[in-house]
Amino acid sequence: MNRMPATPPPLPPQAFPPARKGPGLGAKIAMIVVQCVVLFIATLIVWGLTYDRQSSVNAVADRIASEWGGEVNIKGPIVYPVSGDTASVVATTMRCAVKVNSRTLHRGIYEAEVYDAEVAMSGSFDGDMLSSFGQEARVEIEVPARKIYDIEPFEIEGRKVEWRRRGDMLSATISTEGLAAEARFSTSFRIHGSGRLEVAQIGENTFVTMEGEASNPSFVGASLPDDRAVTDRAFSAQWESEGVNAATVNRLTLIPEEEADETAEAEALPDTAWTDDDYVEVVEIYGNEIPSVGAQFLVGVDRYRKVSRSLKYAFIIIVLTFISLLFTEVITRRQIPLLNYFLIGAALVMFYLLLLSFVEFASFGAAYFVAASMTVLLIGIYMWRMLASIRGGLTISSILVLIYSCCYVMLCLGRYALVLGSLILFASLAAAMWASLKLRR
Amino acid sequence: MHTFDGQSVPPVPPAARPPRHTTAWLGIQTLVIAVFAGIMALIANGISSYGAERQSMGLLSETSNVMLSDSAGYCFALISITLISLTLIEVAFRKHINYLQYALIGCALGLFYLLLLAMAEFMPFWCAYCIVTLMTAGLITLFVRGITANAKAVTLTAAILAAEYAVILVLIYIGSLALLIGSLLLFVIIALAMYFTLRMRQTAEGELIIK
Numbered sequence: 001m002n003r004m005p006a007t008p009p010p011l012p013p014q015a016f017p018p019a020r021k022g023p024g025l026g027a028k029i030a031m032i033v034v035q036c037v038v039l040f041i042a043t044l045i046v047w048g049l050t051y052d053r054q055s056s057v058n059a060v061a062d063r064i065a066s067e068w069g070g071e072v073n074i075k076g077p078i079v080y081p082v083s084g085d086t087a088s089v090v091a092t093t094m095r096c097a098v099k100v101n102s103r104t105l106h107r108g109i110y111e112a113e114v115y116d117a118e119v120a121m122s123g124s125f126d127g128d129m130l131s132s133f134g135q136e137a138r139v140e141i142e143v144p145a146r147k148i149y150d151i152e153p154f155e156i157e158g159r160k161v162e163w164r165r166r167g168d169m170l171s172a173t174i175s176t177e178g179l180a181a182e183a184r185f186s187t188s189f190r191i192h193g194s195g196r197l198e199v200a201q202i203g204e205n206t207f208v209t210m211e212g213e214a215s216n217p218s219f220v221g222a223s224l225p226d227d228r229a230v231t232d233r234a235f236s237a238q239w240e241s242e243g244v245n246a247a248t249v250n251r252l253t254l255i256p257e258e259e260a261d262e263t264a265e266a267e268a269l270p271d272t273a274w275t276d277d278d279y280v281e282v283v284e285i286y287g288n289e290i291p292s293v294g295a296q297f298l299v300g301v302d303r304y305r306k307v308s309r310s311l312k313y314a315f316i317i318i319v320l321t322f323i324s325l326l327f328t329e330v331i332t333r334r335q336i337p338l339l340n341y342f343l344i345g346a347a348l349v350m351f352y353l354l355l356l357s358f359v360e361f362a363s364f365g366a367a368y369f370v371a372a373s374m375t376v377l378l379i380g381i382y383m384w385r386m387l388a389s390i391r392g393g394l395t396i397s398s399i400l401v402l403i404y405s406c407c408y409v410m411l412c413l414g415r416y417a418l419v420l421g422s423l424i425l426f427a428s429l430a431a432a433m434w435a436s437l438k439l440r441r
Numbered sequence: 442m443h444t445f446d447g448q449s450v451p452p453v454p455p456a457a458r459p460p461r462h463t464t465a466w467l468g469i470q471t472l473v474i475a476v477f478a479g480i481m482a483l484i485a486n487g488i489s490s491y492g493a494e495r496q497s498m499g500l501l502s503e504t505s506n507v508m509l510s511d512s513a514g515y516c517f518a519l520i521s522i523t524l525i526s527l528t529l530i531e532v533a534f535r536k537h538i539n540y541l542q543y544a545l546i547g548c549a550l551g552l553f554y555l556l557l558l559a560m561a562e563f564m565p566f567w568c569a570y571c572i573v574t575l576m577t578a579g580l581i582t583l584f585v586r587g588i589t590a591n592a593k594a595v596t597l598t599a600a601i602l603a604a605e606y607a608v609i610l611v612l613i614y615i616g617s618l619a620l621l622i623g624s625l626l627l628f629v630i631i632a633l634a635m636y637f638t639l640r641m642r643q644t645a646e647g648e649l650i651i652k
Contacts, residue, residue, distance in 0.1 A: 031468060031472070034472060035472070038472070038475050038476070038479075041479065045517070049620075053620070108617065335464065337464040337467060337468060337638070338464070338465075338467070338468030338471065338472075339464070339467045339468055339471050339638055340635075340638055342468075342471050342472075342475075343631060343634055343635050343638060346631050346634075347628075347631050347635075350624070350627055350628050350631055353620075353624040353627060354624050354625070354628060356620065356624070357620040357621040357623075357624040357625075358621070360617075360620070360621070361621070374628065378628070378631070378632055378635070382635045382639070385639045386638075386639060
């Protein structure tokens with residue numbers, strides 16, 4: 001400052017220091033991280049939208065399905081005396097074969113999965129016990145009777161008796177005369193329903209089989225199937241329960257809980273060695289809660305679930321894209337302004353919004369393909385124009401294509417998704433390391 | 442800057458001001474707008490839940506309430522698109538809009554929902570919507586006119602606001618197709634924004650200009 005130059009130095013060409021070429025790399029990365037957080041919040045908003053759509057669509061689907069037929073629980077057959085229903089007899093053997101035909105009901109953009117089940121019941125009763133009720137006895141099957149079609153009469157020992165519908169019940173009066181010790185019975189019907197389909201294991205030995213087609217069955221009830229096979233669309237399952245003491249079942253079924261204690265005290269139980277404790281326990285199990293087994297079917301569409309699952313990868317996609325943009329910036333020595341980063345990130349979030357809106361009109365795969373190609377094209381063209389090099393655009397596009405196809409594969413793989421995902425992350429880390437080594441040379 | 446004592450002080454060109462519209466400024470601007478739009482979206486959400494309360498008091502009809510909450514769902518997009526297009530207008534016309542003015546415009550856009558709620562209690566929803574849109578768009582247009590004093594900028598602002606509000610009204614009324622059309626429109630808007638950033642050039646001083 002003290003030394004005066006002999007001649008004043010030439011003026012700088014500008015009156016103010018030339019603009020810095022944007023923030024430094026560190027500051028830029030920090031800003032990009034902030035952007036990532038903002039974009040992640042945007043993704044959460046899309047997730048919330050997906051959830052909203054799913055619940056509103058499922059509400060409509062439930063309404064459509066309930067008009068077709070609701071949950072079905074088949075409980076029976078049980079034989080009562082003609083008057084009164086405290087004493088009852090259940091089958092010694094009960095076979096119930098259910099064939100589920102699922103179908104889709106459409107209403108506008110809404111659809112509901114319902115089923116039409118063919119139920120065939122057969123088995124045998126202890127004829128002597130039925131005769132103890134007198135000349136006649138009443139057979140009942142508890143089932144939503146309004147939605148029953150093609151009903152076959154109840155056939156016992158070759159005698160056919162027509163069913164009568166009584167509220168949520170099928171009822172028939174049979175004659176007990178001349179029944180063999182093992183009185184065979186059979187009946188069948190079709191029933192409309194949706195959601196859940198259960199069969200009560202009401203009998204000494206029960207064999208329940210269920211087969212058919214449904215997009216996503218899950219087995220529910222007191223026990224899981226002993227034998228099951230689930231393929232892409234078809235499923236079959238089988239439950240067996242046997243070895244329940246006939247006398248116990250016959251005496252204890254369908255005793256209301258409040259009566260259970262009285263009965264326990266009143267009855268002396270001369271012929272069994274059961275203690276009172278055992279007795280009450282059995283009443284609790286069989287008195288009100290007859291174990292049922294069955295399957296649960298999805299009523300609404302499950303494509304939204306795929307969208308929300310794919311949203312899990314949004315963060316990774318955004319981060320990987322930004323990293324490749326950063327490398328592009330460093331390699332090509334061209335500034336990419338933060339606003340451009342943000343727009344590319346916004347386009348990546350937009351992908352999910354597009355996916356969500358397309359999935360309502362097309363299958364998930366088609367929607368994914370269209371939305372991904374729109375996004376990749378947009379970002380590819382943008383990079384091409386921005387970097388003024390078609391190579392840069394193509395590189396980014398191919399990286400994006402790779403990321404999106406990996407995500408799609410991960411969505412479809414299910415079990416192997418984690419392995420594949422972590423391998424892809426490892427590979428991209430390696431690629432990033434390799435690229436950063438190339439920078440120094 | 443280097444100063445010189447003595448006689449030979451060169452005349453500094455009076456027009457030289459440090460550039461305002463730099464890339465760094467644009468980045469910060471975008472972030473600030475995004476955060477601000479997020480906050481306003483939360484407020485709009487609050488207003489729409491207040492609408493539900495008014496409905497339970499029997500002051501607001503149910504359809505109006507549903508439409509109000511539907512329109513509040515577009516708050517984030519509306520505010521961020523409006524403010525970002527104002528930013529682009531600022532760059533294109535070489536004007537200066539400061540943060541307070543941005544905030545005021547954002548508040549006007551947020552107040553829209555409260556006005557809409559208040560008006561919808563007395564008239565059908567579309568009627569209230571049109572009146573409140575006229576009020577809000579008119580206010581903002583006048584404000585932009587005061588700030589920029591540029592007829593083209595004012596027309597552009599008015600056109601953008603009118604288009605946004607018209608699209609939102611249509612989206613509210615078409616129901617199940619709204620998501621599809623809305624997301625496609627957003628895609629187009631992002632493409633447009635990308636186009637504008639490509640049209641932007643930097644001068645030697647770092648000042649951004651839109652060609």
